[in-house]
Amino acid sequence: MVSALKVRGREQGFTLLEILLVLILLAGSGFYLLIKLPINFERQHLTFQATQLLEDIRDTRQAAMAENNWYAVKFYYQTGDHHYQIFKQGKLIKNVYFKDGISFLGSPGDLTFNALGRSVGTTIILTNSLGEQKSVIVAPVGMRIREK
Template sequence: MSQIESKEYGFTLLEMMLVLTLLAGAGFVLLVKLPNHWERDRLSFVTTQLLEEIRDTRQAALAENDWYQIKFYTQGEPHYQIFKEGTRIKDISLLKGIKFLGQPKDLLLNASGRSAGTTILLTNSLGEQRSVIVAPVGMRIREK
């Protein structure tokens, strides 16, 4: 005589509710934390991009024995432009939510590698700040 065993597999309502509650909690934490993380990443990206643009422009001025200028615009959409001997060669817009803090002085880079020093402050919508510092002597360019 063979006996048929009935095995039912599945989840109880309580187990389903527990899993859904845990997933909802994790989703809420991500929704709260991710936008702040993205803001920090955008600020870091824009600061690094500006740093590299200034370094590349300084290197071009030295290599080509020409003068370059970087102008900063805070009105409207914040951006900066790079000029070679008065002719605009590049226009770079800041990412959404990033802006200049104050009005940075324009940079004039000549073939000797010197320029008036300046500090360019950037901020995001969270109020976090980063700065790019251009030293007047030796044209040391760094981020702080």
């Protein structure tokens, strides 16, 4: 009777099946992240660069009005490194290079802000290696500067 009442002792550790299941789940999650993360990074870089360009143009316009000087934003797109420069009365004050994969779509016109904050209107389109686009629009009427 004693053997019938004998309680089996609790085993320690994991079975091979449990370990394999956990490894398969981790491998699947890792594979998903390897595919999705670079795409999200490309989108974030494009959004960041467009927002930085928008803020730089707004700051440049504001500085031209506040200091009663002329400022210019010049875009460089012919070479492999797409970037823009900000000038105060012809003197370089800021140079911004885009992250890898971000470039201008087409050839944006340079902007020159006078002491009243006026400039010609233009649309600056940025694109990434995935073909996604963000636009920074400088409207000539009312000098509204916005991102699309």
